Amino acid sequence: MNPEVIIVGGSYAGIAAGLILARARRAVTVIDAGLPRNRAASHSHGVLGLDGISGTELLKTARQQLLDYPSVRWIHAEAAHATASPDGVEVRTADGQVLAARKLLLASGISDQLPDLPGLAERWGSTVLHCPYCHGYEVGGGAIGVLGGHPMSAGKAPLFADWGNVTFFSQAGEISEEERVAMQQRGVQIEISPVIAVQGDQPTWLEVELADGRRIAQRALFVPATQAMATPLVQQLGCALVESPLGVLIEVDAMKQTSVPNVYAAGDATTVGNITLAAAEGVRAGIGVHHALVSEDSIG
Template sequence: MDDVIIIGGSFAGLAGALQLGRARRKVTVLDTGLPRNRFAGHSHGMLGHDHKPPLDILAEARRQLARYPTIKLVDARADSISGAIDDFSVSTSGGEGLRARRLILSYGIVDQMPDVPGFAEGWGTSIVPCPYCDGFEVAGQHWGLVWSGPQSHNQARLFHDWTDRLTLFADGHDIPSDIRADLASRNIPVVDGRIGAIVHPGGHSAIVTIEPGSDVAVDILFAHPRTKPSASLHDALGLATVNTPTGIALKVDERRETSLPGIYAAGDLANPGMPSVTTATWQGATAGIFAQQSMVA
């Protein structure tokens, strides 16, 4: 029996495994190899790894984990979970049955691309969600922001630290008059009408086509599509969740423990704030530390 099974081997999962391996706890990490930020050319804002491809960072992390004999990395999907604290069972896509005293869920989320031609093709290059991840490289240029709800108003104000040239695309949404007035006072134009397509001339730039046919060019486009967990194991377990502006996240306490004792969660799956590799890493490390401490007699 393992001490901990970690489901999801991206930044959060590997950070948790590192802490547990250094405590000489027996850990198995199950991973499908599909991290959310695999579409990004570079990852930014992570101390010591700024401006490196995210897949390169993960590959180096796996190489470093190889020095810990109690950590096992397995390329497999977890299909089901059963049991309770001190005796969890996990079935994998390869037909293997595993058991552990604790679980860490870090299988992340997936972005649900809207049915707009060109959106999915530009995701991670000319269409991005996070100014902290990509803003510096395009600072001072003409940004676009697709309205996705009241949180977009806060984002428009936040973007001023990077650029004073921002166009907001209503995309068919009814933006309240008081917000429109505030945007106008900040010299942020609002383009009404639904987005019909997005063309990518090259680099970070995008041309947004507004139905029935006008075009607006921007140097980069920020958008926040709906997200969903990349697996449904938490539903089968009945774990408590919280609503976020773009989807749901698992509810955890200050130790990263979920509503079911012995199960911890970290990374985008359990982050109702602004996801990033930095927050995923510290959350994973925190989950690993508290999972280890919970097993000390």
């Protein structure tokens, strides 16, 4: 029996949407490849009532609670292709499964694109970080770096001073006089020699290697990763995209409907956020999908 709704992505947004739909007694199939965006982080912070929980543990509990509803099916697979029409949607997985439904929710998130500097990728989620609200407190103060090279980096650098003694590595980017004054007022040091690599084997510090040969020890380096869609389904379906400060997002309306009939989207692919915001987006999407189903049922 075909589900009424297929959800691609079984992380925070996808599970939250699935829970809403399951509680509305709708048949839901979740397709998930098991690669949540925050898999490199050992703990999740800023989650109300669950501060410091392991992301793996949080998702395991949420998934089990969702699967307690009899109308939910979970498929561990990669969604490889999707089509949509006014009559419904179809998703094919990489291992050859083909599923049809009335609605499709894309909750597959985004892929973080790091600057091409040696040493960044292997330290991602430990001493190379993205969100100060998620990780800044645990850094514990001291020397922290903010990597430039993004149009928003200089303007955001003063924000980080609440978490440590900040050095802004400008990467030859332009700094306006207003930005320079704001940094000065917050005690942010500006380093103009470009970062060429990141080194250091210990888990609580790293060394930023500069083009002039110097190495500067830091407790952490915050990096403005840009965003790309984590699944090719978005392009295959032809969903309209919008530009954000950190990359493209899927364009959705207030009910999380995309530009494509019967296709919805929620989570990091539609908003710059965190676990809490992704889950909230999933709830909105679940409600939006349910409203659409009920409307179609009434017409039919």
